Structure formats: structure tokens, C-alpha cells
Amino acid sequence: MLQKISSRQHQILEYLLESRNGLSVDELAKALDISRTGVQQHFVVLERDGYIRKSTLNKTAGRPVTIYVITDKGNNYFPKQYAWFSELILSDLQQEIGPERFNAYMQKLGSKLADKLRGKFEGKNLNERVDELAIVMTDLGFQVKVDMESETESPNMEAYNCIYHDLAQKHHEICAFDLALMSSLLDKEVEQLSCMAKGDCNCSFRVK
Known part of the structure; x- marks a missing residue:
């Protein structure tokens, strides 16, 4: 940072x-x-x-x-504007391969990033993995908060910003990248409860 x-x-x-x-x-x-x-x-x-x-x-x-x-x-230090170029690439890719394969491609990218980060998570229990994941998400640019759901005692993670908000509004499949990254690193299924790109106040995730 x-x-x-x-x-x-x-x-x-x-x-x-x-x-x-x-x-x-x-x-x-x-x-x-x-x-x-x-x-x-x-x-x-x-x-x-x-x-x-x-x-x-x-x-x-x-x-x-x-x-x-x-x-x-x-x-x-000086700001870079890559959003327009990313939008051009993603729109062309989605047209070329279709929505289903595009969604699968986003999942594959999330899993590939997880493979590079996996060493930080090895040998840790779930709560330690969640804490490590919060650090990873913060390094990526997210403002995140972790808490425990009282009824299910499942870890929840909330992000109060979206680092690719404009892109995600046009390509909701990008959320599949986050879910694949989280699920792979935690070795648990992760459910998305809310999404800023779809009009919610934050992006929230529950670890099942």
C-alpha cells in the first residue's frame, strides 16, 4: 500500500x-x-x-x-486508468466464449491466484485461515471486516468497497473470481449473501 x-x-x-x-x-x-x-x-x-x-x-x-x-x-504513485481497457477485454472475451464459459473462466482465475497464495494458509485452522484471507483481501484493496454469525457460528466477511465495481456492474461473473479465491484458500464452500454491483450496501460472504 x-x-x-x-x-x-x-x-x-x-x-x-x-x-x-x-x-x-x-x-x-x-x-x-x-x-x-x-x-x-x-x-x-x-x-x-x-x-x-x-x-x-x-x-x-x-x-x-x-x-x-x-x-x-x-x-x-500516480493514478492509472485501466478500467476502460479491462472492460474492452472482458466484453470481447464474453462474446467469444459465451456467458457460461466466461463464468467458469473467472472461477479458474480465482483458483489460480489461490494456488499462488496457498503456502500462507497451510497448517492453519479455519479461523486462522479466515484471518489470513482478510489480510489477502486488504492487500488486494478491499476494506474488510470479519465477524462470527451468532446463530450458525459461521465466519462472515464483509467488504465495504469493490475494487472493480464498474466492471462488476457490467459483468456479474467477476464475483465468481472472489468466490473461487475464498473457497480455495479456506478449503470451504463460501456463499455470497450480498453484492454491491447488484445494488447492495456491501459485499458479504458466509463460510459454510
Whole structure:
């Protein structure tokens, strides 16, 4: 998860994004009209959090100059818009293979991701698996809460956001991805009780 940065640090990343060969402290101090010390203080935070890194520029005359370049994490700080492209791919795929196979394909994708994460769940009981699943879902971008259903004593998981809400509204089959992922990792059948893409307040799941 990306850490929050200040408006000044955001400016620094913008300059470094435009200057992919990197900039020195003096160059940024001049561009931002602040002191070298001020720039260095921001650099300490940005470098610590992995947004920038040091590099060296060999000048023809004089000693080499330390410059700073933006990292992949710094580049990813700026928002990306993939929804339109994903919608194009999913719509074409659904047309090509039909609704039933499309739903099965979403299930297969969920199971494939579960296979990559399975090592974190091995040797754990159900409650520990549910807690681990909550961590996985949070890492994926969901805001989740886990509780125990009083009547059945079954674990419930509620997500208060949908990380692909616009896509799921057009392709409800995407929910099959979540169900396959959860069921595979918990080694239990998971039932979806509500869905934000269908107008509900949250997405809730019960472990059977």
C-alpha cells in the first residue's frame, strides 16, 4: 500500500517523473524555489519510503554529482486508468466464449491466484485461515471486516468497497473470481449473501 505524501513531495515526484534521467538537489531547489535543506529533508522521506533512489551523474569536469531518480513505486504513485481497457477485454472475451464459459473462466482465475497464495494458509485452522484471507483481501484493496454469525457460528466477511465495481456492474461473473479465491484458500464452500454491483450496501460472504 502506498504511503501518503505531502503536496511538496508530490511536486518533487512530478518533476522526477518528467526528468527520467534524474535531478540533483540544487536543480530541484531552484525549480521549487526552496532551500537545499528543504529538498534534502523531503528526499530523506521519499527515499526511505521507496519512491526515489540515488544515482550518480559523471560530469566531464569536476566531481560526480549525486542525482535522484523516481522508482517504479514512485511512478505507480500516480493514478492509472485501466478500467476502460479491462472492460474492452472482458466484453470481447464474453462474446467469444459465451456467458457460461466466461463464468467458469473467472472461477479458474480465482483458483489460480489461490494456488499462488496457498503456502500462507497451510497448517492453519479455519479461523486462522479466515484471518489470513482478510489480510489477502486488504492487500488486494478491499476494506474488510470479519465477524462470527451468532446463530450458525459461521465466519462472515464483509467488504465495504469493490475494487472493480464498474466492471462488476457490467459483468456479474467477476464475483465468481472472489468466490473461487475464498473457497480455495479456506478449503470451504463460501456463499455470497450480498453484492454491491447488484445494488447492495456491501459485499458479504458466509463460510459454510
